[in-house]
Amino acid sequence: METINYLVDGLAAILTVKNLLLLSAGVLLGQIIGVMPGLGPTAGIAILLPLTFNADPTGAIIMLAAIYYGSMYGGTITAVLINTPGESATVATTFDGYPMAKKGRAGQALVIAAGASFMAGIVGAVLICVAAPLATRVTTSFGPPEIFLLVLAGLLTLVVIIDGSILLGLLSALLGFAIATVGLDVGTGAQRFTFGSPDLIGGIDFVPVAIGMFGVAEVLQALLRGEHRGPGSPVDSSGRLRDIWPNRQEVRESTGPAARGSVLGFFVGATPGAGATIASLMSYNLEKSISKEPERFGQGAPAGVAGPEAANNAAATGALVPMLSLGIPGSSSTAILLGAFLMWGLQPGPLLMEQNPEFAWGLIASMFLGNVMLLLINVFTIPVFASIAKVPLRYLATPIIVLATYGTYAINKSVLDVAVMLAAAVLGLFMRRFGMSCAALIIALVLGPLAEMSLRQTLIISDGSLGIFLERQASVVLLACLGAIFALPFAISRIRRRLSASSAKPSETDEPKLPTPLG
Amino acid sequence: MTISLMKRVKVAIVALALVAAASACAVGEGSGNGDEGGDYPSQAMDWTIAFGPGGGNDRLSRQIVEILQQEDLYPEDIMLENREGGSGATGWGYLYSQKGSGYGIATTSGSFITTPLQADTGWTGADFTPVGSLVTEDSFFMVRGDSAFKTWADWVAYAKEKGTVTVGGTGLIQINFILQKLIASEAGYKIKYVPFNEDGQVQSALLSKSIDAMFAGPGEVLGQIEAGKMRALMFTGPEPLAQAPDIPTAESLGMAPLPSQPYGLVLPPDAPDSAKDWWIATMKKVVETPAWKKFIEQQGFSENVMWDAEFTTYLEQTTETFKRILTEEGAL
Known part of the structure; x- marks a missing residue:
């Protein structure tokens, strides 16, 4: 209960006009940055962080938290509208968000994403109050072996995401793993496939590849099909407010996934490494596995948007746990924040919360308020953004390609990145035409280096023995979970079959049977 | 410099600027140091991080720029830009490409030595025009709080x-690895x-x-x-850190001096002498400011000031040690 008091104090501390202005400015700025293809939360914080170095820490952290949420959500907007994830954590959102937009339900997808993010923000804030010690234990028991198993769980998404030809899907994933090997071999320090170029020693970044392969290739593909000659979108182009609201069925289909994604995301986010990405992929995986209609995933299932969006948002909150309770950054964004703590003259570490309760709880409270603000602002901005989806392709194609190019360049001011983006666009186009899976490639590219790194670390520690996975308590627990995840889809379809065989009633379990899906 | 004097200098600058463009040199003299001729600095500074x-x-970088601005030391704009990638190869490569210019600048860290060792960057630290070394970041040898090890012994x-x-x-090709190897073999x-990949x-x-x-x-x-x-x-470090005076130094435990992470400041290769001299003179003032001292303490850095060629020699020596x-x- 003490923590609740702290949270209330934190809320009271930040409820000043100045802070609320900072909060709304941050959310808006973040959203604008996030909408730029390629610029996600990490870039958003990085770009706007210097503005805060002279502010008081509480005001600064409020603004940064707002920027974080705003840009995270901005990334969702591009993921849904133009199939371009702003950072790896929104990759999963494109799987069903973009198909929804293509079906004319862009506004609904964005509202579902906003609603799921909001729910995750609230659940995260509650969990940080009641489950922080548990999450801290997750952090302190996760070494390389556990991280490897977690990455493996993320990679299992490949099984779910590959539809159509399994061979082509695996080929796509292998291509992704191959691209991921470029750069410094972390185990030996040797350069792999850099051809002597210093620009490549950092490896091929995921973002330019994602922008090219998803955003630009999608445009090229549409142009190739001659869609620009058509009459434009079949949907009516009135941007009326009421058009964005999901119908009751969509809301119902989203609630469960959002709730599960929130809890899953929070704990996965507390692990050091790529928490939010793995969390969102795991959530997608989970939702498709337990869905009664898994075949709708990838075709615009609201659950495929709600789950991952809740998970990546909750992971962002979860990542705060190790940072606040241990002084350990759990993600690249929190690593930047930790640097900011030092700039503000705060000492990160386990005593941070004790020594600066106003700051720490102000941060948590501002994440809570930031989500409220985001939801409010989005009620007004979603119709505007959603109407973009209704602009005919012949007007939209050029700006998308220009923005994609600019966004790619802006990340590191690197022309090489632009070249990578364009190459990925061409590759993406061919992959689409030959039925390969761009999503599988991207997942492999994001998780490949993590898997390699954590496995190699594990094997250095264990002298090459795989027995280490059975020696560590946390590993064993994770292995069991992994087995469960793997077995879940089979088990569920089995149970379902048995249920439908034994019961004559059409309604299966807790929910009443719904009318046929719309759209 | 008192505020009123600064104001007078500023007024003088404005007046002069109205008279002729050549008065740009007076800007540098008036607000920076007094002993440098030429018209440096007269342009915006492109500061690479x-x-x-x-x-x-x-x-x-941000702390230095803040002091430069607070003390009105650099009369023109300073544009700070993070150019990350390839363990510093991208940013320092960008500075390297500004060969001959006096208006590019960057801070350096341990990677300034190690990155050229592991990648074909086309440059080494010694190619750049040195301003100086400013601080070092020394490290603690850490074990778990609940472990049985109370002392180094x-x-x-x-x-x-x-x-x-x-x-x-x-x-791997980083100072952390080198330190572990050194103390283990000793x-x-x-x-x-x-x-x-990351500290966390x-x-x-x-x-x-x-x-x-x-x-x-x-x-x-x-x-x-602390927790x-x-x-x-x-x-x-050679001396115990002020915030943790009880932690013994490697030397006090009888070990040979260990390398540290040197932070410094460099200009592009072949930068004009006027630019180099201006920056050395200015940074000598910066490291004396209270804001700088406070910053060093807050960050847990140790002061390690050396200028010009001495810095290049230091870089070369450290590079050789690391390489060996x-x-x-x-x-x-």
Whole structure:
């Protein structure tokens, strides 16, 4: 209960006009940055962080938290509208968000994403109050072996995401793993496939590849099909407010996934490494596995948007746990924040919360308020953004390609990145035409280096023995979970079959049977 | 410089600027140092940070720029830009490409030495025009707070008995690895070194009992030490750190001096002497300001001031040391 008091104090501390202005400015700025293809939360914080170095820490952290949420959500907007994830954590959102937009339900997808993010923000804030010690234990028991198993769980998404030809899907994933090997071999320090170029020693970044392969290739593909000659979108182009609201069925289909994604995301986010990405992929995986209609995933299932969006948002909150309770950054964004703590003259570490309760709880409270603000602002901005989806392709194609190019360049001011983006666009186009899976490639590219790194670390520690996975308590627990995840889809379809065989009633379990899906 | 004097100087600057463009030299003299001729500086400064926000280079660069602005030392604009990528190769490569210019500048860190060792960057630290070394970031040798090792001697006894211990750090061709190798060979035990990408992962690996020890900068771990989650057994700096005076230095434990992470400032290769002299004179003032002293203490840095060619020599020597160790270990 003490923590609740702290949270209330934190809320009271930040409820000043100045802070609320900072909060709304941050959310808006973040959203604008996030909408730029390629610029996600990490870039958003990085770009706007210097503005805060002279502010008081509480005001600064409020603004940064707002920027974080705003840009995270901005990334969702591009993921849904133009199939371009702003950072790896929104990759999963494109799987069903973009198909929804293509079906004319862009506004609904964005509202579902906003609603799921909001729910995750609230659940995260509650969990940080009641489950922080548990999450801290997750952090302190996760070494390389556990991280490897977690990455493996993320990679299992490949099984779910590959539809159509399994061979082509695996080929796509292998291509992704191959691209991921470029750069410094972390185990030996040797350069792999850099051809002597210093620009490549950092490896091929995921973002330019994602922008090219998803955003630009999608445009090229549409142009190739001659869609620009058509009459434009079949949907009516009135941007009326009421058009964005999901119908009751969509809301119902989203609630469960959002709730599960929130809890899953929070704990996965507390692990050091790529928490939010793995969390969102795991959530997608989970939702498709337990869905009664898994075949709708990838075709615009609201659950495929709600789950991952809740998970990546909750992971962002979860990542705060190790940072606040241990002084350990759990993600690249929190690593930047930790640097900011030092700039503000705060000492990160386990005593941070004790020594600066106003700051720490102000941060948590501002994440809570930031989500409220985001939801409010989005009620007004979603119709505007959603109407973009209704602009005919012949007007939209050029700006998308220009923005994609600019966004790619802006990340590191690197022309090489632009070249990578364009190459990925061409590759993406061919992959689409030959039925390969761009999503599988991207997942492999994001998780490949993590898997390699954590496995190699594990094997250095264990002298090459795989027995280490059975020696560590946390590993064993994770292995069991992994087995469960793997077995879940089979088990569920089995149970379902048995249920439908034994019961004559059409309604299966807790929910009443719904009318046929719309759209 | 008092405020009223500054104001008068500013007024003089405005008046002069109205008279002729050539008065730009008076701007540099009036607000910077008095002994430099020529018209430096008369343009905006393109300040490169070779790493992302929040890192050591970033914090250092922003602090220097803040002091330059507060003290009105640089009369023109300074444009700060994070150009991260390739362990600094991108940012410093960008500075390298401004050969001959006096209007590009960047801070340097340990990677300024190690990155050219591991990649074909086309430059080494010695190619750049040195301004000077400013601070070093020394490290603590850290073990878990609940471990049985209370002192460095405890650790060495354990490591020797075990033969090979597992330690970790960021990267492989990095100072962390070199330090671990140096102390292990001096104390007479072997290590398995586990490389990580980020500081946070190393700390998490230590707490999760995946590794037994690590090196970490004061900024990251002073809070951990204070809270008892981790314990520092040794400090690599020549003097104990003010915030942790009880942690013995490597030298006080009878070890040879250990290399540290040198932070400095460089201009592009072949920068004009006027630019180099201006920056050396100006930075001499910066390192005397209270704001600078406070910054150093807050970050857990140690003062390590050397100027001009002395800095280049230091870079060259450190490079040789690193190269020798890394070659011996087969990492290069």
